[in-house]
């Protein structure tokens with residue numbers, strides 16, 4: 736389980752995260768939804784130890800990300816908003832290096848590499864150098880890198896960005912399998928259909944806070960919305976408008 740408590744972060748005196756609290760349970764897929772600029776990437780970067788918060792804590796079971804970063808990374812797969820791929824390497828060489836950095840060797844490494852190649856359909860890319868890769872091809876490699884060490888926790892920032900229909904299907908299948916194996920999975924997305932199909936729990940972020948959470952069906956019920964998109968718009972933008980009104984005319 737990943738536990739997030741009281742996360743705060745500002746940029747240039749503007750509060751982006753204003754006390755974020757949520758859990759990402761084992762064996763479940765949790766999705767973070769929010770408008771552009773709501774603070775999702777900032778939140779995910781703090782979770783994965785890429786950024787330091789001004790307040791709050793993130794625990795991966797008993798370990799805290801700010802204190803035990805390396806230990807946690809052994810069990811954590813990440814896709815961040817800024818992917819740096821080594822363009823001179825082939826996919827096979829690149830993933831081999833990452834697998835070694837995660838402590839894999841010998842048969843275990845060969846098995847792990849074959850497993851991501853097959854599960855993500857990377858055969859055609861395997862021996863190609865990454866220079867000139869399309870956005871979707873780069874995302875596939877990033878996904879393989881995130882999964883190669885069979886992590887228990889997954890934190891993925893918009894993992895379907897740039898992927899074609901087949902690749903999205905493969906990703907969906909992979910995430911469902913990892914959920915069934917007990918992994919704790921958190922991803923952000925703007926695509927309502929995939930959120931609805933994949934999520935056990937949805938968190939709606941607006942103006943630096945989690946303003947709603949629940950199953951996709953539960954969120955729709957909470958505001959009597961016909962679709963998850965309608966519920967999201969109500970929670971994300973409705974609460975922003977209400978906050979603004981309250982600030983302008985305090986009771």
Ligand SMILES: Nc1ncnc2c1ncn2[C@@H]1O[C@H](COP(=O)(O)OP(=O)(O)OP(=O)(O)O)[C@@H](O)[C@H]1O
Nearest residue numbers: 746747751769770771772773774775776777778925
């Ligand atoms: N390093 C930074 N310096 C200054 N401002 C930043 C920095 N990083 C993020 N911000 C600002 O913080 C806010 C939240 O950004 P963030 O990238 O977390 O949003 P997001 O919810 O991921 O958005 P999107 O859906 O567009 O990817 C934005 O207004 C952004 O401009």
